[in-house]
Amino acid sequence: MNRLLYAGSFDPVTKGHLDIIERASALCGELIVAVMHNPEKLGFLDVPLRIQLIEKACRNLPNVKVIAHGGLLAFCAEEMEVDAVVRGLRPLGDFETEYQMAQVNKMLGGVETLFLTTSANCANISSSIVRQVAAFGGDISAMVPEGTDKEICEALARSNR
Numbered sequence: 710m711n712r713l714l715y716a717g718s719f720d721p722v723t724k725g726h727l728d729i730i731e732r733a734s735a736l737c738g739e740l741i742v743a744v745m746h747n748p749e750k751l752g753f754l755d756v757p758l759r760i761q762l763i764e765k766a767c768r769n770l771p772n773v774k775v776i777a778h779g780g781l782l783a784f785c786a787e788e789m790e791v792d793a794v795v796r797g798l799r800p801l802g803d804f805e806t807e808y809q810m811a812q813v814n815k816m817l818g819g820v821e822t823l824f825l826t827t828s829a830n831c832a833n834i835s836s837s838i839v840r841q842v843a844a845f846g847g848d849i850s851a852m853v854p855e856g857t858d859k860e861i862c863e864a865l866a867r868s869n870r
């Protein structure tokens with residue numbers, strides 16, 4: 710594959726996301742990571758900070774490029790001229806939503822979606838769990854990419870949500 714797109718809310722980026730980024734970037738020439746808006750979710754961290762945290766997490770992955778996109782995933786895929794979209798699939802509950810999203814994106818822009826199964830050690834990590842643990846003063850360092858925990862906690866404290 711020449712170029713793949715991995716899109717998400719990344720609010721904030723977790724070790725689960727990084728696991729997919731590392732594995733997907735090993736399969737293609739260039740991996741575009743797009744910070745996008747999920748209309749069903751409130752935003753907590755601002756988008757420039759989400760990008761900064763992903764860039765920090767990917768500092769040793771030279772073929773990863775991080776962007777923000779405000780529209781539909783299908784439009785982003787078209788604009789970035791990717792060969793396919795990549796999504797991580799967790800063992801419980803992801804399939805139905807991901808199946809629907811993949812079908813709609815194919816219908817809108819003709820783009821295929823490839824799934825990587827989430828690694829077992831990441832299956833219980835999610836951005837909302839990270840936010841919840843941080844909100845109560847818990848240690849999130851095992852759940853987020855190395856060197857990002859302090860910044861995430863400070864930003865979440867500032868966001869006051």
Ligand code: COA
Nearest residue numbers: 716717718719725745747781782797810813834835836837
């Ligand atoms: N391991 C563990 N957890 C993972 C993971 C992995 N490998 N990959 C994702 N997750 C978790 C995330 O932490 C997140 O947790 P949360 O629900 O607690 O926030 C959850 O799985 C999914 O989040 P993420 O993958 O970051 O993105 P999303 O599902 O919130 O958003 C978009 C996906 C942005 C691509 C989608 O909303 C979108 O396409 N938006 C644009 C509008 C559009 O095109 N709509 C039509 C789509 S059909």
